[in-house]
Amino acid sequence: MKKLFFGIILILSACMQRKEEHAVEAAPETAENVAFITLEQMKAVGIELDTVSRKSLVDAIKSNGMLTVPNQNKALVTALTSGIVKSLTVLPGDYVKQGEVIATLVNPELTKIQQELQMTVAQLNLAKIEQQRQQELVAGNAAPLKNLQRVETELATLTATRNALQQQLATLGISPIAVAGGKISTTIPITAPISGTISNVTAEIGANVDAATPVAQIVNNSELHLDLFVYEKDLPKLKPQQAITFTLTNNPGKTYEAAIFSIGTAFENDTKTIPVHAVVNGDKAGLIEGMNVTAVVSTGAVKGPAVPAAAIVNHAGQDYVFVLMKATKDGYEFEKWPVAKGVTDVGYSAITAVKELPAGARVVSKGAFFVLAKLTNKGEE
Missing domain, CATH: 2.40.50.100 (RNA polymerase II/Efflux pump adaptor protein, barrel-sandwich hybrid domain)
Structure with missing residues (x-):
């Protein structure tokens, strides 16, 4: 009877030990994605938090180009x-x-x-x-x-x-x-x-x-044209009469306006870009043929979850945000949350979470790279 009793105890002890070992093995997977930041670190680094909110962000294409004058506005005397x-x-x-x-x-x-x-x-x-x-x-x-x-x-x-x-x-x-x-x-x-x-x-x-x-x-600079060079992947987003804002490459302080009137149907020379022609509208003071410009073509608005652009960090080819999971008297616990980065506008970036975010989630909006560095160093340790 005593032998049976000790046998049962040994079996139960072995099972409990296996469960503990399995728990110890599983714990690091979760711990690798969680960073603990003390109150002193939060203050010293200047870490700030913000709420994931729904915003309407303008999608746009950035492109380089040059100002030209159509031949009918130039003449040899x-x-x-x-x-x-x-x-x-x-x-x-x-x-x-x-x-x-x-x-x-x-x-x-x-x-x-x-x-x-x-x-x-x-x-x-x-x-x-x-x-x-x-x-x-x-x-x-x-x-x-x-x-x-x-x-x-x-x-x-x-x-x-x-x-x-x-x-x-x-x-x-x-x-x-x-x-x-x-x-x-x-x-x-x-x-x-x-x-x-x-x-x-x-x-x-x-x-x-x-x-x-x-x-x-x-x-005659009264009718200036803007010739842009757009990559093939962005071509479906463009159409005639689309609005363009641009600045001079050497003088970005002033913004000018233009509108698309023609989209090319062949690649420009040996490049993978397609010429897009626009007419400059409004004030043309200071603009002359041959000036290089940086243009932004508005392609519509995207509405959905967004965070401050500084809240997104990239690690090993994947974008992440740090979501606040727990706040204690000693500090904060943040979990590294995978997301897909979308349109960026007015300082905010649209995101699509790989796994559903908690309701009312708060993320690190400033100092996210510090949190990533601490989490990465902890993983190396």
């Missing part, structure tokens, strides 16, 4: 005929209006066209007189009809020649009326084809230029 530059009235940076004279050329050969116009006008006047005389003769049966027809044909030819010469001189900037009145000019005005700012002046006084030689270049 050229002469319509060859000549020697007589005067230049503009400097780089000057604003000019369409039609304003910015230079003049001298070409003595233009006197031939003007002389021809004057001769044609004189012949045309004689032809009109002859036409009237032949009409009177034909009416009185004093001359054949063919004489009148010959004069009318000559009159039509002279009229066409005069119109062509007048158009040619008008295109060159010489007044046909003044020439017809007897005035001859060898000076050709060169006018601005568009309104804008002179970006550079390439001609010099005394230089011989022709229609293929630009005198100056004009850029």
Whole structure:
């Protein structure tokens, strides 16, 4: 009987020992995810807590790009005929209006066209007189009809020649009326084809230029475009008329606005980016072609659980927050809680918890890296 009693005691003792050993083995798994921070450490490090709350965060795409001016807003100022530059009235940076004279050329050969116009006008006047005389003769049966027809044909030819010469001189900037009145000019005005700012002046006084030689270049910054380069994964989030805010890379203090008007359909050169074109709206002061910009494209709002961005730490490729599990008179216990980080906006990041968070959970919003460091060091110990 005694032997049986001692046998039962030994069996019970062995079972209890196994349970204790199993408990000791299981405990570290939980302990590895829990960090205890004393009140002194909380104060010294400046650890702060915040509640997990639902927020509406704006999802956005960040991209780099460059300011450009469309070709229809740029112009090379050229002469319509060859000549020697007589005067230049503009400097780089000057604003000019369409039609304003910015230079003049001298070409003595233009006197031939003007002389021809004057001769044609004189012949045309004689032809009109002859036409009237032949009409009177034909009416009185004093001359054949063919004489009148010959004069009318000559009159039509002279009229066409005069119109062509007048158009040619008008295109060159010489007044046909003044020439017809007897005035001859060898000076050709060169006018601005568009309104804008002179970006550079390439001609010099005394230089011989022709229609293929630009005198100056004009850029109109009233319609600036923004060319962005967006990665393939972000393309489905974009659409025309989408709002963009951007800053200059070298001067991020001021924000500008733009709107998408065209999305590319092919990759840019050898990159995996696709060009997106936008038009700059509102204030364009200080913006010029070629400036590099950093842009943010708003793609909508995401509503759900969010925490301060500083509350999320990354360890071994996984994002975590530290959830307050227990508060005592000596300090606080925080559990490392796995989450998936989402949109970040106005200092908050959306999160999706891998396992459900406790109701009203409070997390470390400042000093999370200290808690992670202490927990990591404890694990190494």
